[in-house]
Amino acid sequence: MDDTLESLFAVIEDRKETLPEDSYTASLFTHEKGENAVLEKLGEESTELVLAAKDDDREEIAAESADIVYHLLVLLSMKGMDLEDLEAELESRR
Numbered sequence: 138m139d140d141t142l143e144s145l146f147a148v149i150e151d152r153k154e155t156l157p158e159d160s161y162t163a164s165l166f167t168h169e170k171g172e173n174a175v176l177e178k179l180g181e182e183s184t185e186l187v188l189a190a191k192d193d194d195r196e197e198i199a200a201e202s203a204d205i206v207y208h209l210l211v212l213l214s215m216k217g218m219d220l221e222d223l224e225a226e227l228e229s230r231r
């Protein structure tokens with residue numbers, strides 16, 4: 138899981154740097170709504186996750202969770218933060 142998150146975060150950082158035209162990630166960094174684009178996505182996907190959980194739909198729960206994790210990592214990158222910030226916070230709670 139650590140490797141998956143690290144390589145996904147590295148791709149997000151690369152997209153932020155290189156802004157390829159066909160990249161969804163890059164489109165979030167250049168969106169006319171600014172950071173609101175990713176914040177809205179996080180809100181929508183959180184609602185979708187709640188609905189999937191209420192339906193006991195495990196496949197949908199996994200899919201919506203992945204959407205949230207991806208957009209969360211984009212948000213961290215947008216704020217100049219990284220996985221270590223998240224890890225440090227989680228570790229401080231153990």
Ligand SMILES: N=c1c2ncn([C@@H]3O[C@H](COP(=O)(O)OP(=O)(O)OP(=O)(O)O)[C@@H](O)[C@H]3O)c2ncn1[C@@H]1O[C@H](COP(=O)(O)O)[C@@H](O)[C@H]1O
Pocket residue numbers: 145148152159160161162163203204207
């Ligand atoms: N993990 C993801 C990921 N999860 C979700 N998404 C995108 O997030 C959007 C989710 O929005 P919705 O579920 O609301 O679907 P939608 O209504 O079709 O989306 P919109 O029309 O609102 O854009 C979709 O466009 C998904 O493609 C992701 N896009 C990219 N990644 C990762 O990022 C990498 C780089 O992707 P690009 O930046 O596109 O090259 C990919 O290889 C993946 O590993």
